[in-house]
Amino acid sequence: MAIVEFDMSGAAAFVGKDAVESLKQEIAEASVKLKEKTGEGNDFLGWYDLPLCGDEEYKRVLAAAEKIRSDSEVLVVVGIGGSYLGARAVIEALTDPFANANALSGKGGTAVIFAGNSISPVYLKSVLDLVKDRDFSVNVISKSGTTTEPAVTFRFFKELLEKKYGREGAAKRIYATTDKARGALKKMADAEGYETFVIPDDVGGRFSVLTPVGLLPIAVAGIDTDALVEGAKTAFGEYESIDNDCYAYAASRTALLRSGKKVELLVNYEPGLHYMTEWWKQLYGESEGKDGKGLFPAGCDFTTDLHSMGQYIQDGVRLMFETAIEVREPAADLIIEPDEDNYDGLNYLAGRGMDYVNKQAAKGTAMAHIDGGVPNLKISIERLDAKSIGGLIYFFERACAISGYMLGVNPFNQPGVEAYKKNMFRLLGKPV
Numbered sequence: 001m002a003i004v005e006f007d008m009s010g011a012a013a014f015v016g017k018d019a020v021e022s023l024k025q026e027i028a029e030a031s032v033k034l035k036e037k038t039g040e041g042n043d044f045l046g047w048y049d050l051p052l053c054g055d056e057e058y059k060r061v062l063a064a065a066e067k068i069r070s071d072s073e074v075l076v077v078v079g080i081g082g083s084y085l086g087a088r089a090v091i092e093a094l095t096d097p098f099a100n101a102n103a104l105s106g107k108g109g110t111a112v113i114f115a116g117n118s119i120s121p122v123y124l125k126s127v128l129d130l131v132k133d134r135d136f137s138v139n140v141i142s143k144s145g146t147t148t149e150p151a152v153t154f155r156f157f158k159e160l161l162e163k164k165y166g167r168e169g170a171a172k173r174i175y176a177t178t179d180k181a182r183g184a185l186k187k188m189a190d191a192e193g194y195e196t197f198v199i200p201d202d203v204g205g206r207f208s209v210l211t212p213v214g215l216l217p218i219a220v221a222g223i224d225t226d227a228l229v230e231g232a233k234t235a236f237g238e239y240e241s242i243d244n245d246c247y248a249y250a251a252s253r254t255a256l257l258r259s260g261k262k263v264e265l266l267v268n269y270e271p272g273l274h275y276m277t278e279w280w281k282q283l284y285g286e287s288e289g290k291d292g293k294g295l296f297p298a299g300c301d302f303t304t305d306l307h308s309m310g311q312y313i314q315d316g317v318r319l320m321f322e323t324a325i326e327v328r329e330p331a332a333d334l335i336i337e338p339d340e341d342n343y344d345g346l347n348y349l350a351g352r353g354m355d356y357v358n359k360q361a362a363k364g365t366a367m368a369h370i371d372g373g374v375p376n377l378k379i380s381i382e383r384l385d386a387k388s389i390g391g392l393i394y395f396f397e398r399a400c401a402i403s404g405y406m407l408g409v410n411p412f413n414q415p416g417v418e419a420y421k422k423n424m425f426r427l428l429g430k431p432v
């Protein structure tokens, strides 16, 4: 059984197997471009076989995580986009939803709080207030070292740490994950004596979760990073031949795009996967949305959003297809007990697990959406554990690269991200 399985049967009525099969040649060509590094953006392919590397840097990451867990109630992770979404996705998928609340109330563990991913003073003040009377450390993450949101946020935490622990003490609690040589952050880290971790030159932000960018915060959250990397390695090994589930997903979404669909809606039935969708949105949005091309990546959490977005999906403009993530074995289940009065009429479910109900909701939703003209793709993992999530990350990264090459774009650049910055800097009067 593959670490991540893919099923396109829910799209068969919209794009036949033939349409997908006919893309085999294109898939093969895209695969060669990746493997032989001959495609556009080939200087950003470090992620491709990254899970195969185990090195000194990784050992330092684990040692730093241990230190943070021993001396800090809170780790504040300062970063935006690819410099935080991967870590947040993995942490939220694999930890108790109340892990931070528990850590903050002294029940063990280190709370991992994200900041620097907006310019909201309201949010920033709340985080500063939260940590000011606690022992905390900061992991500031920026490949360029010049991104406004994390840079301005970091100023506040640096000042607070220095006030609390002195300049030297603060330096022992600041971990900078950045370029190996360039950028303002690297310069500051070297001058102040912060421990630094390297974001490899050939790994873009949205592909960096299995570098120190993701691994340090993930390890601080108490997640087994060896198993996470192992899952990605397993997936890598499964994609040696081109007949694999990952490429079948890339082919199916490409066939759906070419059949006229404009939006891919990633849906889950586990609230812990919300940020996996946010990470996936960035991965596919920044990789494919260029030159006037690309599926718009959107996301919903089901069944929650069936009560808000369900109407549109069922009945609105027929522009989307759905990709559902299935987790086969829940981390926990609860049995519904019979009730003598049965006021709520739910005794027909007595003896059933909540997971059974959730799974029937997923099946019923897929059937309804297919009937309503929404093709359904399904991606399955066995359970929400580190190995499966590592596999899922690599599955999406590899499928994204293959899809991008089939689309005819460079999947590894993001020229459009600069446009807002130019205007913002001009309005702020940044010196040129």
Ligand code: PA5
Pocket: 080, 081, 082, 083, 141, 142, 143, 144, 145, 146, 147, 150, 204, 205, 206, 207, 286, 414, 417
């Ligand atoms: O994927 C990307 O390249 C972006 O989302 C970046 O990660 C994001 O803009 C943050 O950039 P940096 O890490 O340079 O601060």
